Amino acid sequence: xxxxxxxxxxxxxxxxxxxxxxxxxxxxxxxxxxxxxxxxxxxxxxxx
Numbered sequence: 353x354x355x356x357x358x359x360x361x362x363x364x365x366x367x368x369x370x371x372x373x374x375x376x377x378x379x380x381x382x383x384x385x386x387x388x389x390x391x392x393x394x395x396x397x398x399x400x
Contacts, residue, residue, distance in 0.1 A: 356400040363392030 370385035 354395070354399045356396055359392055359396045359399055363389050363396065366392060 366385050366389035370382050370389055373379070373382035373385060
């Protein structure tokens with residue numbers, strides 16, 4: 353069983369990287385990491 357706190361933490365890291373990529377004018381990778389962050393919401397709901 354995965355830890356809900358760990359899943360949330362990883363999702364926040366992905367969201368930070370997404371924001372950083374948009375800031376660095378790399379929107380393609382920003383969208384990729386935003387998708388990873390969004391998918392972690394589903395994982396978090398599943399494991400809590």
